[in-house]
Each structure stands twice: as structure tokens, then as C-alpha cells.
Amino acid sequence: MASGRSSSLCSIWVIVLLVGFTGSSSAQLSTNFYSKSCPKVFDAVKSVVQSAVNKEKRMGASLLRLHFHDCFVNGCDGSILLDDTSSFTGEKTARPNNNSVRGFEVVDNIKSQVEKTCPGVVSCADILAIAARDSVKILGGPSWNVKLGRRDSKTASLAAANSGVIPPPTSTLSQLKTRFQAVGLNERDLVALSGAHTIGQARCTSFRARIYNETNIDASFAKARQSKCPSTVGSGDNNLAPLDVQTPNTFDTAYFKNLINQKGLLHSDQILYNNGGSTDSLVKTYSGSANTFNSDFAKAMIKMGDNKPLTGSNGEIRLNCRRPN
Template identity: 75%
Template sequence: MAASTSHSFCSSLAIVVLAVLVIFTGSSSALSKNHYSKSCPKVFTAVQSVVQSAISKQPRQGASLIRLFFHDCFVNGCDGSVLLDDTSSFTGEKTAGPNNGSLRAFEVVDDIKSKVEKECPGVVSCADILAIAARDSVEILGGPSWDVKLGRRDSKTASLSAANSGVIPPPTSTLSNLISRFQAKGLSTKDMVALSGAHTIGKARCVVFRDHIYNDSNIDSSFAKTRQNKCPRTTGLPGDNKIAPLDLQTPTTFDNYYFKNLISQKGLLHSDQELFNGGSTDSLVKTYSQDVKTFYSDFVKAMIKMGDINPLTGSSGEIRKNCRKVNN
């Protein structure tokens, strides 16, 4: 009898421990690569066709879609909240400091959602669309591919204050700030450097790199002068929105030139050059600059890991019919 009672107690304790583990490890384990295999088997071809078309018309859209995914995941998890327009009950994330006038490709997401809804209405979340579109953008522009974990649901609200709280590292960040911001999201220093490699594509506005090209000393002088020709020193003028490629050599190809540029002190942003400035990440930048396969491998692992940040699953949230607004 005592043995039976002991066995029953141990079984109950095991169940409690397992439940606690599930709570503290989050719900990312609920995500799976085959989440839509039966409910929406054509989701991948639908997303890819729209992303391919958008990039063909404007290659910069690929970088914009990757950035949307990053900015979504860093603010309250990968829940599609960054896509919500303001309403009478909340002010969303679009006008937050890190996003306002900076995030793009919302119309591309609208087009993707429209096509996916025709294939399988009310099944695929906007949060998952961002994850797939980011992967497709990398692959279409010449980078690696990977199996995207899916099953996220969409937030019913968004928070301007959360997006403004400093969780998204600004382009003025120091290395220690970058490391701590990523660590706060469960991402290692290696993850941070690898994810920064997404700056091998896309462009930035003068207003975010002006201080670096005029005031920093850890920058190649000829590179600084070239950028100064397109970015006036005076702030508050139309020049603020002039853009320059983050990677001068191959701005529309996902490769490792970003890291090669850092070694030559040709990082466009202050935060970029911080990765190779006599600090703890110098050796990793050297590795990635010489070994594109290692960069790709670490980038893929980091993207999958980032996609696991606090997703809504199960009965949480909803599957939005329109990525810009919650369902009625």
C-alpha cells in the first residue's frame, strides 16, 4: 500500500514538474514545421510568389520584410503586432521611434495575406506570414534557406510604449548595448552578430548614419566622404531621408560582404562598426568575413531562435483576416 501511494505521489509530482517546465519554457515548442501541411498546404508557394514579385520590382523589399519580422519579434514576441494600424482604443507600433518612417513593405504583407486568404481563409496568421516572408526574402536574394517553424497566432492589440521602450537597439548602440538587448530576448552574442549580417542587403536613411560618417573616427575616410556627398551634415532638411546601401558592394545579394566591410571600417551605421572595433566580437566578424557557410549556418540558427520569442499559440490571440486590424 505504501509503495502504491509512493508511486502515485511520484507520478503526480512528475506531472506538476512537467507543467511547470512547459510554463517556463514558453510556448515556442508548440510551433512546428508542418503546422499547415493539412490546413493550408499551398501557403509556401502563395507567400513566395508574392515576395518574389515584390523583390523583382524593388530588391529593397526583401530587406524590409526581414526587418519587419525582427521588429515584430522584439516587441512583445512574434505576434504580428507591428502590422496593426492605430485604432480608437490603442496606438500601435508603426509610429514608434524605431519604426516611424523606417519600416516598409506593409503593402507586400497585405498582398501576401490576400493571396493566402484565397487559398485557405482564416487559417494562416500574419505572424507566420512574416516568418515565411523573411525566409523567402533571404533565399530569393541568394542566401540560405531553412524550414520555418509555424503555428503562431496574432495579437489583438499593439503597444506604442513597448515599441518605444528600448528593446529594439538603435543605430547609435554600443557593443555592450547590442549584446544586452539581444540577451534580453534569449539571443546570444553569436546570434546578434549573425543576425546583424542581414545588413548585407537593404538601405538606411541619412538621419540614422549621419553621426557616424561625420563624427566617428573608426571609419574609412574615403568611405565617409563618399557617404557625406549624399548625406548633408545639417539635420532637419530633405537630406535626412536620402538613402545609402548598407553594403556598398552587393546591396541586393545576401552574402558576407557586410562583414568584409566592417574589417575595412566601412560599416554604414555606428552600431555596425561596433561589431569590429577592438571588442569581443572581432573574431566572429573575421570568421564570417572569410567563411560564408559558417555565417549562413549561424544566421539560420539565429533566425529560427528569434522566431521562437514569445509566440501566441493555442487559444491565445487570433488569426487575423486583415493584418492591419483585429477581427470584428
């Protein structure tokens, strides 16, 4: 009798474990998700990203930023890619994105290439994650094994994108920490991911207040920026300046060295190194160790990519990244 009961209990536990395992695995991302269904996906994405970055170095930063802005609004679900229609307003015209995020045509080209390789298999959200990794690698940064298996949202949220979840350039350190914590990222992740500003450019509207009003800024640096960004709002608003004045097209540690020298372009950059703040030591560490920065950046990117993905039967695999099926 005891033996029979023990056997029954074992069977029950096996069933529970199997059900639990199946349930959890279906909701998890995997580095080998397309190993059988689309083994050439990485080659297809990389060829288009390489071509786009060769044509315009800035595009690497733009593709990386698309992944950031996608993941911070309701998770990494490709929602940022959806175009507005007569009955739907997506996230492209939200304050953090309007006249700012770019690279959509490159994503279209990637999707087209991937569809030729394996039709209807790879999500647009996963394409963003792979393209971000490839962009960093091509510009001299670290590589990492991208976790995949995301599905695409059928909708987007202008309200969510406008709600402040994407940290604005005026953010205080406390606000940055809160916004990053909201998507499961800690202080170390915050500083490492901010290092993405070692590439790319920003519009005058994003740094005007800093170069004219703030005191924790190198005087010659501020003067140089002022020559391309007039103090009058509405004048030269879209004029661009490199986020990293030293090596704007190379993924390196110069961004952190700039902060130590009070040459951070955005307020939200310089606030990471500001006379005894809690993140000062991390900035110093990264400025002196490319290996530590690269390692922490890669880990933080993987962590960010885990933010509320749609998996299993949720969402869909969009055939066109700009619209639901």
C-alpha cells in the same frame, strides 16, 4: 498490494506525463504546423514575395526587417502590422519604425493570397516569419525550416516599441548585447543577425553622426556618403544609402568584409569590429566563411522567431493583418 500500488503509481505518472506533454506541445512552434490545415501556405507566400522582390530588390530587406521589429517588441505576434485608429495607436509611428519600416502592402498581398488558399488559418505573425525566410533565400542567402503556429496579438504597444528594445543605430556594443539577450539571443546570434545588413538601405538620419564625427571609418567611404547626406539636420534626412556598399541586393558576407575595412555604415554596425572587441573574431570568421555565416544566421533566425509567441488559445488569427478581428 505492492503490485496494485505500483500499478496506481504508474497510472499517475502516465497521466502526469501526458498532461505535461500536452501542455508543452500546445505552447511550442512546429515546422509542420500547417501540414494538414494549409499545406500550400509556403507556395502562396513565396509567390507574392518573389514578385515583390523582382519588382524592387530592396523589398526583401524590408520584409526581413518587419519580422525583426515585430519579434523584438513583446514577441513575434504581428503587432507591428496593426494600423492606428481613432482610439488606438500602434507601433508604426514608434521612433524605430516611423518613416522607416515598410512592406505593409506586400504583407497585405501575401495575406490575401493565403486567405484564398486556406481562409482563417494562417496568422499574420507566421506570414512575417515565412516572408523573412523567403526574402533571404531569394536574394542568395540560406534557407531554413520555419517554425510556425504563432497567433496574432489583438493589440500593440507604442510605448514598448519606443522603449529601446529595438536597438537604435547609435547603440554601443554593450547595449546591443543587452538588447539581444533580453530576447534570448547571445553574442554569436547578435553578430550573425547583424549580417542581415548585407542587404537593404538606411536613411541619412541613421548614419549622419558616424560619417561626420567618427574616426574609425574609411575616409573615402565617409566622403562618398557625405555627398548624399548633408551635415545639417533636416537636410536630406530621408536620403538613402546601401548598408552594404559592395553588393546591396545580394545576401552574402560582404557586410563583414566592409566592417574589417572600416566601411560599416551605421555606428551599431562598425562597433562589431572595433580594435579588439569581443565580437571581432566572429566578424573575421563570417567574412571568410559564407557557410558558417549562413548556418549561424539560419539558427539565429529560428531562435529569434521563438521569442514569446502567442499560441494555443491566446491571441487570434487575424483576417486582416492591419486590424484585430
